[in-house]
Amino acid sequence: MSRDESLPHVWVSLTLRGAPFDPDAVTARLGVEPTLHHRTGDPMLGNKGRWPIDRWRVTIGPRDTIKIDGMLVELLTHMAPGEQKLKQVCAEFGVNAFLTCATEPTSSLTPTILFPPNVVRWAADYNVTVGVDVMLWDDEQD
Numbered sequence: 807m808s809r810d811e812s813l814p815h816v817w818v819s820l821t822l823r824g825a826p827f828d829p830d831a832v833t834a835r836l837g838v839e840p841t842l843h844h845r846t847g848d849p850m851l852g853n854k855g856r857w858p859i860d861r862w863r864v865t866i867g868p869r870d871t872i873k874i875d876g877m878l879v880e881l882l883t884h885m886a887p888g889e890q891k892l893k894q895v896c897a898e899f900g901v902n903a904f905l906t907c908a909t910e911p912t913s914s915l916t917p918t919i920l921f922p923p924n925v926v927r928w929a930a931d932y933n934v935t936v937g938v939d940v941m942l943w944d945d946e947q948d
């Protein structure tokens with residue numbers, strides 16, 4: 807790696823969103839603490855408006871890395887106490903579950919975004935959609 811190539815910032819998250827719901831009730835039903843939750847209308851960080859949806863999320867990261875394997879293990883370990891209830895909770899609250907790897911490139915180095923078979927099986931077993939979010943910013947904007 808050259809001096810001007812830094813590792814990308816990477817997060818993995820499990821997010822529940824959809825119909826209006828009470829994130830605190832989701833926490834109680836799953837027995838899993840989120841790293842972030844908010845209700846529609848709650849203020850966004852940095853005074854950037856208000857949240858348009860209810861959301862419950864567990865996030866691992868950000869980390870400067872090109873491999874997500876360890877982060878996925880941490881996320882599934884964190885969710886383990888509530889995973890057997892996940893499908894039922896999503897149906898009960900009218901929400902969808904999303905497993906996302908988000909990356910913010912900081913140089914030409916990009917992460918290896920591979921979801922191992924056990925993670926894909928886990929997502930399929932619990933009706934979780936898998937996605938990737940590449941965040942590209944315009945340096946000229948604020």
